[in-house]
Amino acid sequence: xxxxxxxxxxxxxxxxxxxxxxxxxxxxxxxxxxxxxxxxxxxxxxxxxxxxxxxxxxxxxxxxxxxxxxxxxxxxxxxxxxxxxxxxxxxxxxxxxxxxxxxxxxxxxxxxxxxxxxxxxxxxxxxxxxxxxxxxxxxxxxxxxxxxxxxxxxxxxxxxxxxxxxxxxxxxxxxxxxxxxxxxxxxxxxxxxxxxxxxxxxxxxxxxxxxxxxxxxxxxxxxxxxxxxxxxxxxxxxxxxxxxxxxxxxxxxxxx
Amino acid sequence: xxxxxxxxxxxxxxxxxxxxxxxxxxxxxxxxxxxxxxxxxxxxxxxxxxxxxxxxxxxxxxxxxxxxxxxxxxxxxxxxxxxxxxxxxxxxxxxxxxxxxxxxxxxxxxxxxxxxxxxxxxxxxxxxxxxxxxxxxxxxxxxxxxxxxxxxxxxxxxxxxxxxxxxxxxxxxxxxxxxxxxxxxxxxxxxxxxxxxxxxxxxxxxxxxxxxxxxxxxxxxxxxxxxxxxxxxxxxxxxxxxxxxxxxxxxxxxxxxxxxxxxxxxxxxxxxxxxxxxxxxxxxxxxxxxxxxxxx
Amino acid sequence: xxxxxxxxxxxxxxxxxxxxxxxxxxxxxxxxxxxxxxxxxxxxxxxxxxxxxxxxxxxxxxxxxxxxxxxxxxxxxxxxxxxxxxxxxxxxxxxxxxxxxxxxxxxxxxxxxxxxxxxxxxxxxxxxxxxxxxxxxxxxxxxxxxxxxxxxxxxxxxxxxxxxxxxxxxxxxxxxxxxxxxxxxxxxxxxxxxxxxxxxxxxxxxxxxxxxxxxxxxxxxxxxxxxxxxxxxxxxxxxxxxxxxxxxxxxxxxxxxxxxxxxxxxxxxxxxxxxxxxxxxxxxxxxxxxxxxxxx
Numbered sequence: 001x002x003x004x005x006x007x008x009x010x011x012x013x014x015x016x017x018x019x020x021x022x023x024x025x026x027x028x029x030x031x032x033x034x035x036x037x038x039x040x041x042x043x044x045x046x047x048x049x050x051x052x053x054x055x056x057x058x059x060x061x062x063x064x065x066x067x068x069x070x071x072x073x074x075x076x077x078x079x080x081x082x083x084x085x086x087x088x089x090x091x092x093x094x095x096x097x098x099x100x101x102x103x104x105x106x107x108x109x110x111x112x113x114x115x116x117x118x119x120x121x122x123x124x125x126x127x128x129x130x131x132x133x134x135x136x137x138x139x140x141x142x143x144x145x146x147x148x149x150x151x152x153x154x155x156x157x158x159x160x161x162x163x164x165x166x167x168x169x170x171x172x173x174x175x176x177x178x179x180x181x182x183x184x185x186x187x188x189x190x191x192x193x194x195x196x197x198x199x200x201x202x203x204x205x206x207x208x209x210x211x212x213x214x215x216x217x218x219x220x221x222x223x224x225x226x227x228x229x230x231x232x233x234x235x236x237x238x239x240x241x242x243x244x245x246x247x248x249x250x251x252x253x254x255x256x
Numbered sequence: 257x258x259x260x261x262x263x264x265x266x267x268x269x270x271x272x273x274x275x276x277x278x279x280x281x282x283x284x285x286x287x288x289x290x291x292x293x294x295x296x297x298x299x300x301x302x303x304x305x306x307x308x309x310x311x312x313x314x315x316x317x318x319x320x321x322x323x324x325x326x327x328x329x330x331x332x333x334x335x336x337x338x339x340x341x342x343x344x345x346x347x348x349x350x351x352x353x354x355x356x357x358x359x360x361x362x363x364x365x366x367x368x369x370x371x372x373x374x375x376x377x378x379x380x381x382x383x384x385x386x387x388x389x390x391x392x393x394x395x396x397x398x399x400x401x402x403x404x405x406x407x408x409x410x411x412x413x414x415x416x417x418x419x420x421x422x423x424x425x426x427x428x429x430x431x432x433x434x435x436x437x438x439x440x441x442x443x444x445x446x447x448x449x450x451x452x453x454x455x456x457x458x459x460x461x462x463x464x465x466x467x468x469x470x471x472x473x474x475x476x477x478x479x480x481x482x483x484x485x486x487x488x489x490x491x492x493x494x495x496x497x498x499x500x501x502x503x504x505x506x507x508x509x510x511x512x513x514x515x516x517x518x519x520x521x522x523x524x525x526x527x528x529x530x531x532x533x534x535x536x537x538x539x540x541x542x543x544x545x546x547x548x549x550x551x552x
Numbered sequence: 553x554x555x556x557x558x559x560x561x562x563x564x565x566x567x568x569x570x571x572x573x574x575x576x577x578x579x580x581x582x583x584x585x586x587x588x589x590x591x592x593x594x595x596x597x598x599x600x601x602x603x604x605x606x607x608x609x610x611x612x613x614x615x616x617x618x619x620x621x622x623x624x625x626x627x628x629x630x631x632x633x634x635x636x637x638x639x640x641x642x643x644x645x646x647x648x649x650x651x652x653x654x655x656x657x658x659x660x661x662x663x664x665x666x667x668x669x670x671x672x673x674x675x676x677x678x679x680x681x682x683x684x685x686x687x688x689x690x691x692x693x694x695x696x697x698x699x700x701x702x703x704x705x706x707x708x709x710x711x712x713x714x715x716x717x718x719x720x721x722x723x724x725x726x727x728x729x730x731x732x733x734x735x736x737x738x739x740x741x742x743x744x745x746x747x748x749x750x751x752x753x754x755x756x757x758x759x760x761x762x763x764x765x766x767x768x769x770x771x772x773x774x775x776x777x778x779x780x781x782x783x784x785x786x787x788x789x790x791x792x793x794x795x796x797x798x799x800x801x802x803x804x805x806x807x808x809x810x811x812x813x814x815x816x817x818x819x820x821x822x823x824x825x826x827x828x829x830x831x832x833x834x835x836x837x838x839x840x841x842x843x844x845x846x847x848x
């Protein structure tokens with residue numbers, strides 16, 4: 001069974017049709033790219049997937065169970081984590097605290113032992129801290145753990161968002177332009193990170209404009225244009241699909 | 257029937273004063289997305305300064321009124337310089353602006369208390385000549401008519417200012433999008449100063465009219481209108497000037513009607529605030545409002 | 553000991569007020585810590601005060617029963633209005649809670665059982681200074697410890713960015729309502745204690761001014777750390793006494809000083825007085841990065 005089955009998702013805003021009957025599957029354990037010109041509806045789709053927006057019609061099945069009507073925190077609890085195009089960190093917290101905040105679903109932190117300051121609570125906290133640090137290390141910003149989120153560089157903030165998402169131990173990761181603005185080294189590191197996550201049984205749905213990055217890391221790509229699915233296929237197929245080339249790649253073919 | 261008509265007219269009169277006051281509130285909110293809680297204090301000072309000009313400087317109300325309104329406008333500019341401009345760049349500027357406006361409200365009110373004393377005062381008799389007209393059982397005083405005329409005049413002036421003059425259009429542009437306005441070369445800080453000037457001038461005017469209508473002024477007269485003003489702009493829609501006017505009139509009418517129906521003034525405010533509460537729950541954008549009300 | 557008893561005799565009342573205000577400020581802090589700008593805690597205190605007072609006076613309920621009932625009643629009302637009201641953002645939530653506060657105040661003025669505008673007179677004095685400070689200590693401890701729990705982290709995440717908090721799996725509606733209700737319960741408890749302090753409570757004590765004061769205590773003290781509201785309440789409650797000691801008894805000046813302090817804080821020390829006492833400890837370093845990997 002597909003991990004994610006998106007079936008005829010439609011969403012209007014006032015008179016504007018943002019998503020029209022969008023359908024495609026996302027296979028378990030893959031990096032699935034979502035590309036399309038600006039305004040094609042990619043972020044809107046991610047918002048629907050994560051529960052921030054409800055679709056007008058259509059359904060989304062996560063491992064066979066419908067999730068499209070659920071509130072965001074319930075979808076998160078089912079193992080879906082996401083990052084934002086505009087990056088939404090917790091600005092007054094430092095890196096480590098941002099990740100710790102992301103541990104909400106996996107860390108009990110009950111009140112009562114803390115009221116009494118029991119040693120079990122302190123041990124628990126130590127474990128969680130180590131896990132949070134591990135997430136920071138995973139994305140390569142462990143040495144910035146004590147820095148406030150609002151003081152980070154752009155690339156570091158993107159990575160922190162991913163680290164916080166990882167703290168949730170999701171099975172599906174929705175990334176909205178995770179490498180926007182990054183240069184070669186950052187691209188390589190994030191690319192390697194994503195591949196390593198797949199090897200640990202995660203599934204990733206990724207919006208990106210950086211075509212070489214997409215072609216390199218994704219095994220499947222869906223193209224959206226004007227709110228509807230143009231096509232879904234392998235990078236090779238997409239690269240040679242005439243309509244895709246026309247709508248998006250500018251008619252010059254693609255360069256992997 | 258005549259009682260009803262009388263109440264209708266009374267409601268319209270007091271409603272126009274409420275509307276005038278609310279327009280000032282909503283103008284600042286529309287442009288800056290900030291609630292200026294010092295507005296009621298400017299309302300108070302406008303009224304008290306007008307009184308001082310009439311009583312102390314022996315000016316006629318027709319001279320005192322524009323002078324006091326001008327003074328109120330200048331207070332608004334002062335308010336912006338001290339309390340809002342320094343916070344403009346902050347991420348949480350709507351909140352810190354709110355707090356600093358509370359601070360300025362306290363300072364202004366203490367100034368009113370210190371300068372004018374705690375007593376309730378009134379415009380001297382004969383400030384406004386009074387004629388009374390009666391027709392079909394309804395009583396209308398010339399004062400009421402003058403108040404409504406002044407209020408209407410000011411609101412008409414405001415509307416044409418916003419739509420016909422360069423600055424007015426600039427204000428509307430900044431209200432739409434400050435960043436775009438800046439990119440278009442609009443001098444945003446000047447526009448904001450103008451906004452505060454107009455808003456506070458209107459607030460001061462409302463204070464003078466209020467003092468004349470109720471024949472009483474005191475340093476804490478802002479209190480009685482403070483929350484009502486908020487209720488009005490919520491009712492009419494935050495950021496909408498026609499909404500503020502409409503809301504003011506509706507509010508005035510509902511107040512007067514409540515008193516007429518229940519026979520007592522006790523529940524008057526309770527009805528008003530319950531309505532406010534319900535509107536926020538059901539249709540927070542108000543009658544004509546714009547702007548993000550709920551969390552995403 | 554002699555000095556101590558003398559001190560208490562002279563300043564006992566002030567100390568009680570400091571304790572009460574600190575508790576109320578703390579109650580608001582809980583709600584603010586989840587990013588909810590509620591101005592309803594004075595009203596919740598009023599609900600607690602009146603219900604406890606009525607129970608003791610008219611139904612001869614034991615003191616403890618009255619207090620607990622007062623607190624719980626405030627909590628129940630908070631639950632009832634919280635669910636719809638907490639959907640509103642920032643300034644609209646503030647206005648809604650202010651409106652709610654007005655409705656409560658007007659109800660207190662108009663109902664017979666609450667004694668009307670004169671208030672509830674003749675409540676037996678059962679509250680002692682130790683009770684107030686015991687409650688304060690317990691509440692402070694509870695809130696301080698809550699910080700590192702799941703609830704505390706959820707509050708803070710919501711406060712920082714509600715949308716991001718939601719996609720992290722935090723049930724924002726639940727936690728916002730929780731912060732609102734806990735705040736109301738503490739406020740209700742405090743109101744109930746207050747009712748049994750001075751024989752009389754009046755509706756005016758729980759109105760707009762009180763609500764704004766609670767916010768001011770938090771802002772001046774600082775909202776990042778639970779010590780903030782305590783600091784703010786202590787400073788601003790004792791300030792009139794200090795001013796009186798140096799010969800300033802006039803109302804306007806005291807008022808002006810309050811306003812100026814608030815203005816200076818919001819302009820230059822936006823995180824409150826607490827942020828003066830060591831930047832590191834005021835900012836939470838509740839999670840230090842000393843992990844086995846050797847990072848510091």
